Every structure is written in C-alpha cells, then in structure tokens.
Amino acid sequence: MNLEVRPPLWDTFTNRLIIQGKLVCQTALRIGAGSDPLLPTASDLPILLLNGQPYIPGSSLRGVLRSHLERLVRTLEPSPGGGKGACNPVDKNEWCIKTEDMRELRQSKKDLAFRVWDKSCRICRLFGSPWLASRVRVSDLFCLDENVKPLIRDGVAIDREKEAVRNKFDFEVVPPGTRFRLELLAENLSPDELGLVWLGIRELQEGRIQVGGFKGRGLGFVRLEKVQVHMVDGTDREALKNYITRGEMRLVAPEELERWLESFWNSCGGGKGA
Structure with a gap:
C-alpha cells in the first residue's frame, strides 16, 4: 500500500x-x-x-451478519489480508494481524493506523478488529x-x-x-x-x-x-x-x-x- x-x-x-x-x-x-x-x-x-x-441487541444482529458475510468472502478470497478475504476472529492464531504482529507495528508509530489497515482483511476493515474500529453499526x-x-x-x-x-x-x-x-x-x-x-x-x-x-x-x-x-x-x-x-x-x-x-x-x- x-x-x-x-x-x-x-x-x-x-x-x-x-x-x-x-x-x-x-x-x-x-x-x-x-x-x-x-x-x-x-x-x-x-x-x-x-x-x-x-x-x-444490535451487536447480535451485527455478529450474525458479519459471520454470514465472512463465509461468502472466504469462498471468493481464500487468503485473508491486504484488504482481501476474511480471517478467523475467534482464533487468535488465525487473525489477519496477530498480537505479535501488532507489537512490531507499534514499534514504528508513524502511520500506525494505515499500516494496520494495509494488513487487515476485507471483513476486519469493514466490521472492525481488536486493532481497527468498525465502520458499520447496528442499533x-x-x-x-x-x-x-x-x-x-x-x-x-x-x-x-x-x-x-x-x-x-x-x-x-x-x-x-x-x-x-x-x-x-x-x-x-x-x-x-x-x-x-x-x-x-x-x-x-x-x-x-x-x-x-x-x-x-x-x-x-x-x-x-x-x-x-x-x-x-x-x-x-x-x-x-x-x-x-x-x-x-x-x-x-x-x-x-x-x-x-x-x-x-x-x-x-x-x-x-x-
């Protein structure tokens, strides 16, 4: 990017x-x-x-909506990351940005948000992750x-x-x-x-x-x-x-x-x- x-x-x-x-x-x-x-x-x-x-609860509907779209996106884009695909949000070992990756990114504070964005999968970019705020909200x-x-x-x-x-x-x-x-x-x-x-x-x-x-x-x-x-x-x-x-x-x-x-x-x- x-x-x-x-x-x-x-x-x-x-x-x-x-x-x-x-x-x-x-x-x-x-x-x-x-x-x-x-x-x-x-x-x-x-x-x-x-x-x-x-x-x-809005979080319940948002969760099932995200999960449903994850399945569809994984079919089209099997490899998550770089704005493509969907990682597994329930397994830390299968996140598009793992905890250890985030530690390395934080060592360089310049453009941190955009470096996180660059490595995030399509679904995390939209619905959020531990490192990115969601841009979709459901009341x-x-x-x-x-x-x-x-x-x-x-x-x-x-x-x-x-x-x-x-x-x-x-x-x-x-x-x-x-x-x-x-x-x-x-x-x-x-x-x-x-x-x-x-x-x-x-x-x-x-x-x-x-x-x-x-x-x-x-x-x-x-x-x-x-x-x-x-x-x-x-x-x-x-x-x-x-x-x-x-x-x-x-x-x-x-x-x-x-x-x-x-x-x-x-x-x-x-x-x-x-």
Whole structure:
C-alpha cells in the first residue's frame, strides 16, 4: 500500500449510509437473557426483555451478519489480508494481524493506523478488529408490536452416552410474526464495501440468515421487509450542506445498489480467487 494515498478511515467525512427496515420473525426466535437464581421467571430459559418487551441487541444482529458475510468472502478470497478475504476472529492464531504482529507495528508509530489497515482483511476493515474500529453499526432492534407475550416451549437434554433423556426444561421464544425495527449506519465506505454491506442486507431480505439461539431446532428465521437505503456523499458540497442544515439524505435507487454489488464482485476478481 502506498501510504501517501491514504484511505478515508475516520479523520474525514466521506459518506454516510443508513439502512432501515422491519425485521419480521418467520419462525419463533430466541435471544436468551441467561438465568439468574435471584430473579424468578416463568421459564427455565427466559428471553431478553426491555420494559417487558422483547428486543434484539444490535451487536447480535451485527455478529450474525458479519459471520454470514465472512463465509461468502472466504469462498471468493481464500487468503485473508491486504484488504482481501476474511480471517478467523475467534482464533487468535488465525487473525489477519496477530498480537505479535501488532507489537512490531507499534514499534514504528508513524502511520500506525494505515499500516494496520494495509494488513487487515476485507471483513476486519469493514466490521472492525481488536486493532481497527468498525465502520458499520447496528442499533438495538426494538419491538414494533405492543404487548408481545413470550411463548413457552418444552425441551429435553440428551445424555449422548446413555442415549436417553438427561433432563427436561422449558424455554421462552418470541412468537412468529413479531416485528423489530432495524437501523444500520455505516460511514466512509468504498463502492465495493457498500456492495458487501448491501449483500448482507439482501441476504436478510431473502431470509437466508438466522438470528438468535436454538437455530438447530429451527428457530431464528427472519426476513427483512420495507427496506429503505439513504446516503449522503460528503464530497458533494450541496448534498453535504443539505445534510448538515436539514438532515436530508438522498434515497438510493435500485440501479445504484446493483452497481455496488457489481463493484464488490469485481474487487474479488469476479470469483476467480483474487
């Protein structure tokens, strides 16, 4: 990477993307609250509630979105690093920048952020890493329906050695049809990064991403509906003025969304293992 040509990371405002929609449960959904012996509940495994209503933490949706895109990117770009591919964020030995690598980078403080950027994989550049801030944020998804009552389902734990029931339990789920408000905000993205984000949103629209726990039991199928994509380009002075003074952002047309996807595809070498 030529450090004289610096990518727009955080120090300037290049663009802002806001995607909004309604996330609708196609099946029951479970976001667990854990168990607390001091807080009696109607179920062994209650769901997460805020003011008595279920919600989905933004970090949960962002995590499954990242994981889903990691799988797709690894198929197109098997080797992570240098703005390509996706490393394994759950194994320190498979990070695109390992801890020992970071120690070496820190010895030269000049242009540290951009040297980290240069070595990071495509997904870490977008969603962040221990060394890079994320440029994609997802707000907590609050319930759009009133007085949603959790359903209680029965479950069993199997003893694998005895091949018999070890114990029975019950757990809470959010009913199918429950709707949540989604808002994703991203900043300073290149066209191919915009395409990658839109790819994830489109996968949600098609119902290809499960959310929450007990996915193996068939829970967590969702579909994103009534999607709107707004954007402001910081290099357009008039558009920036309208955004600063009146909060206006332009609605992104479907043709532009398709161009973003094409840009992402081309940046990956058209799937030929760039």
